[in-house]
Amino acid sequence: MSDRNPGCELDLGWVNNTRINLPAVKRRAETLGTRRTVKKQWQAAWLLRAVTCIDLTTLSGDDTGANVQRLCHKAARPVRYDIMKGLGMEDAGLTCGAVCVYPARVVDAVRELKKLGADIPVASVATGFPSGQYHLKTRLEEIKLCVADGAKEIDIVINREMALNGNWQGLYDEIKAMREACGEAHMKTILAVGELGTLTNVYKASLVAMMAGSDFIKTSTGKEGVNAILPVGVVMCRAIREFHERTGHKIGFKPAGGIRAAKDVLVWLILIKEELGDDWLNNQMFRIGASGLLGDIERQLFHYVYGRYASGSEIPMA
């Protein structure tokens, strides 16, 4: 990843000055997928780029070493060899951006990726994911344990109670402590946008998270009622843009939760290109948290190469 965000002092004047023009944000989100068409070889290229940005995720109560092992294999070789050959990309060494698991499964993922010789970071959710409703002491300890187990990226959840009550100082202090606990591991801060009430709160929480030193801001856990939706994407990207303009630091963005279709991921890529620019169109600055997206991307790439859709048995790992 690029130079890390050192964070800055909490600027409450800046945070409290936030105003969101809701109709304008909605209009922007609605027209994102309608003004630009990405077809044929360009679509295949964009989808391959999207694959490299996926944090391939399993976050289930019944996760075991076995399904984490399978996930690691898929992350290391995300698209079937013959499809990659058909695209002339068989030697590109294409992998997913990271494997994302619960803290108790980090050791399984680290071990498996090592066995595969795959240079893919393991991301762990932490800090009482998904609710965050735990004592700060245990949330910080959880980060340290994940890092000790080999996680290179930590996806923390914010304290929604503080955000909803406008306790931005409290939120800033907690996130800063979490960043310290991460040490060298990169920190993605999950805002859980579906529980923040308003887009104004989403913008304010984005600013506070970046001021406290987050490397990425992430929309959702995938467990809220509303997860990654485009209006939220517009608002968070604009917060990232403003933070960059005012501090010079580039913060990454990770939409997560409910992104399942290749056609949807193309719109997210358009959002990034248009709101943040090409510097963000890579897996150092952009990730997609998804458990079920890769299969659909692989199906679309299969269609591009063979001119027909694959049956379920032809892409068994999807």
Ligand SMILES: O=C[C@H](O)COP(=O)(O)O
């Ligand atoms: O952080 C990643 C999300 O939990 C994934 O959500 P998803 O299962 O809806 O793709």
